[in-house]
Amino acid sequence: xxxxxxxxxxxxxxxxxxxxxxxxxxxxxxxxxxxxxxxxxxxxxxxxxxxxxxxxxxxxxxxxxxxxxxxxxxxxxxxxxxxxxxxxxxxxxxxxxxxxxxxxxxxxxxxxxxxxxxxxxxxxxxxxxxxxxxxxxxxxxxxxxxxxxxxxxxxxxxxxxxxxxxxxxxxxxxxxxxxxxxxxxxxxxxxxxxxxxxxxxxxxxxxxxxxxxxxxxxxxxxxxxxxxxxxxxxxxxxxxxxxxxxxxxxxxxxxxxxxx
Numbered sequence: 281x282x283x284x285x286x287x288x289x290x291x292x293x294x295x296x297x298x299x300x301x302x303x304x305x306x307x308x309x310x311x312x313x314x315x316x317x318x319x320x321x322x323x324x325x326x327x328x329x330x331x332x333x334x335x336x337x338x339x340x341x342x343x344x345x346x347x348x349x350x351x352x353x354x355x356x357x358x359x360x361x362x363x364x365x366x367x368x369x370x371x372x373x374x375x376x377x378x379x380x381x382x383x384x385x386x387x388x389x390x391x392x393x394x395x396x397x398x399x400x401x402x403x404x405x406x407x408x409x410x411x412x413x414x415x416x417x418x419x420x421x422x423x424x425x426x427x428x429x430x431x432x433x434x435x436x437x438x439x440x441x442x443x444x445x446x447x448x449x450x451x452x453x454x455x456x457x458x459x460x461x462x463x464x465x466x467x468x469x470x471x472x473x474x475x476x477x478x479x480x481x482x483x484x485x486x487x488x489x490x491x492x493x494x495x496x497x498x499x500x501x502x503x504x505x506x507x508x509x510x511x512x513x514x515x516x517x518x519x520x521x522x523x524x525x526x527x528x529x530x531x532x533x534x535x536x537x538x539x540x
Contacts (some may be wrong), residue, residue: 282409283386283409284409284474285360285408287472288407288473289361291472291473292360292366293362296341296366297479300341300367301341302487302517302518303515304460304512304514304515304516305513305514306352306514307346307375309346310325310344310418310512311343311512311513312324312402312431313400313403313500313531313532314514314515314526315503315512315514315515315519315523315526316502316509316512317342317501317512318433318513318514320423322500323394324498324534326426327521329348329351329353331354332348332352332397332398333423334348334397334399335356335357335389335400335403335421336356336358336399337353337399337401337406337414337418338358338360338402338404339358339404340361340382341364341365341366342359342364342365342371342381343368343371344380345372345379346372346377350377355378355380356379357379357381358381358386359381359383359386360383362383366456370380371452373446380451386414387413387417388537389408391420391421394423396425396426397426398428398429399418399422399429400429400430401430403433405430405433405483406432406462407475409477411486412489415488415490416461416486416490417489418478419489419490419491419492422492423539425538426538426539428487428535428536429534429535429536429537430534430535431477431519431535432532433475433479433531433532434532435453435459435477435478435529436530437449437530437531437532438462438534439452439461439529440453451524455485457479459478459479462476462477463479463491479497481531483533483535484497487537491539492537493537493540494535495536495537496536497534497536498533498534499527499533500530501527501530502526502527509519510515
């Protein structure tokens with residue numbers, strides 16, 4: 281396991297119980313990020329999931345894999361945090377579905393001989409030590425005709441909110457081509473977890489250079505404030521506090537990619 285993966289493991293093992301308790305994440309609707317509409321509205325998943333071989337990278341507690349398993353998919357879910365995976369197993373058992381949960385480095389996942397029909401990841405790519413190499417591994421692991429559905433950090437979300445005029449706010453990014461790392465700690469814990477922001481062209485290039493074709497590219501706005509609690513498959517009160525800002529800049533970039 282790389283130093284990056286080990287640091288992420290320590291961070292998320294500590295954070296997992298609080299994160300899962302404070303964040304509302306649906307077990308019935310596929311999510312793409314905080315405050316956003318789910319797949320019922322965005323419509324990015326394959327129409328038929330029955331029997332599809334699916335892999336989730338950086339799954340957390342695997343809520344998205346559980347959603348797919350309920351719809352007949354054969355799901356494997358990998359996360360570096362043993363605590364997150366343990367919670368995911370409990371969720372799957374309570375929902376009466378089977379998900380092959382594995383604790384380990386998502387950048388060293390096992391490639392099946394027949395390949396996966398769908399590889400999906402929601403906000404795990406920013407934590408990768410070698411994201412371009414991970415994109416190549418994803419491409420190699422897809423079966424012909426397969427789909428990769430990748431949600432990652434939008435570089436504009438790396439900006440700092442400033443008051444640029446009386447009553448107006450804007451985002452300052454010092455250098456779009458060299459944004460910054462989001463260094464995360466828990467109570468001054470000695471090990472940091474780092475999420476990395478990258479320009480859109482760079483993220484897209486990793487996957488196209490690996491031989492995949494971009495089929496859809498989305499920068500979604502959040503749901504209206506009064507719909508979030510009832511309709512967003514991923515939200516928390518802390519995220520709701522950022523709703524006004526996130527209606528003006530995207531928090532995530534979503535790529536749907538196809539393998540010929």
